[in-house]
Amino acid sequence: MAETAAPVFEWADPGTLLIDEGYQRNLSERSIKLVRKICARWDWRRFKPPVCARTERGLEVIDGQHTAIAACSHPAVTTIPVMVVEAASRTERAHSFIGHNRDRLNITPMQMHFAAAAAGDxxxxxxxxxxxxxxxxxxxxxxxxxxxxxxxxxxxxxxxxxxxxxxxxxxxxxxxxxxxxxxxxxxxxxxxxxxxxxxxxxxxxxxxxxxxxxxxxxxxxxxxxxxxxxxxxxxxxxxxxxxxxxxxxxxxxxxxxx
Structure with missing residues (x-):
């Protein structure tokens, strides 16, 4: 049985989505190139909704920050669907980030370390x-x-x-x-x-x-x-x-x- 509630989908203005730099990856030159590529080749058929959590400040991106930033940069994209999950505390959100990225080849040991530290590891x-x-x-x-x-x-x-x-x-x-x-x-x-x-x-x-x-x-x-x-x-x-x-x-x- 699932330990958390099922996610819900909703539409959001990408410009209002929040990024916590304490556990998220910093935007390297490679990241910026990826954002520009996604923006220039925007295709809804390849779109993956960012995973977000609701906080006191608003919706915070847990996974999919490159997509969110690209959407914010695209003049024709005003809203995007996001998947909202339960992660009330910063520690929970950092743990979720690690879970999304642990097996990905493109996350560096340093990025994983900062996320783990934010999660209280x-x-x-x-x-x-x-x-x-x-x-x-x-x-x-x-x-x-x-x-x-x-x-x-x-x-x-x-x-x-x-x-x-x-x-x-x-x-x-x-x-x-x-x-x-x-x-x-x-x-x-x-x-x-x-x-x-x-x-x-x-x-x-x-x-x-x-x-x-x-x-x-x-x-x-x-x-x-x-x-x-x-x-x-x-x-x-x-x-x-x-x-x-x-x-x-x-x-x-x-x-x-x-």
């Missing part, structure tokens, strides 16, 4: 808390202008995996070292490299978080360049090569050469 909220304390900023997508700030990242899966392996406190230390080392952006490879240095028996006695950060500051962009050369020469993963490069620069004096 414990793992997503832990990721946000660890990042905030470490000075890391999770972005919804790569910057359109290609300019990253120190601590920016889209490596949500890598951060989540790090927390699962090491716990929140140790994960924060790894991320803090990267921020102090002025990483921009923080990549999955960097996260794996620093995790290895601080926790692997081969390195952890000879280098600490400050040593990692100082090595990154001293090497700058050369760290990634040297790692790429080392990886190609020794046929090893780039993250492993980066760990070795940083270790050689940041290890405590008087210790083994490694």
């Amino acid at each position: 414990e793992e997503a909220l832990t990721i946000d808390q660890v990042c905030a304390r470490a000075g890391v900023k999770m972005l919804r997508s790569t910057p359109g202008n290609g300019v990253w700030a120190i601590g920016d990242t889209v490596a949500v899966r890598a951060v989540g995996a790090l927390i699962n392996r090491r716990g929140a406190m140790r994960a924060r230390i790894v991320l803090e070292a990267l921020v102090k080392g002025r990483a921009r952006p923080l990549t999955a490879g960097q996260i794996k490299a620093v995790e290895t240095l601080l926790h692997d028996e081969e390195y952890r006695e000879d280098i600490d978080a400050d040593g990692v950060a100082n090595a990154m500051l001293a090497l700058g962009e050369a760290a990634e360049q040297e790692a790429a050369v080392f990886a190609a020469t020794h046929k090893t993963p780039v993250w492993k090569a980066l760990a070795i490069v940083l270790y050689r620069k940041g290890k405590r004096r008087g210790r083994r050469a490694g």
Whole structure:
């Protein structure tokens, strides 16, 4: 038996439909192109009614924001049919968004993360808390202008995996070292490299978080360049090569050469 009431269909002015950016996907360049394409090739035979929920502010789109925006942009479209479902709270609407998009190929891990956080998902909220304390900023997508700030990242899966392996406190230390080392952006490879240095028996006695950060500051962009050369020469993963490069620069004096 259905747990919620059956949906109802009604006609709505697309210009009045609301989008909650807290869990909805941001409009990337690709999204804008899709909206323009839908608008330019508007065909009612291919139309799928957006799924909406009634809120105190009005009808909020849960699924189908591109269609809604395209309809709003089309001069000949004044009203569209929408499917209205029960989702009184923001958490319910975010959960519904995740349900609609989890198996779609076009939703990114970052978009899913922000939706999960809005829905109150414990793992997503832990990721946000660890990042905030470490000075890391999770972005919804790569910057359109290609300019990253120190601590920016889209490596949500890598951060989540790090927390699962090491716990929140140790994960924060790894991320803090990267921020102090002025990483921009923080990549999955960097996260794996620093995790290895601080926790692997081969390195952890000879280098600490400050040593990692100082090595990154001293090497700058050369760290990634040297790692790429080392990886190609020794046929090893780039993250492993980066760990070795940083270790050689940041290890405590008087210790083994490694």
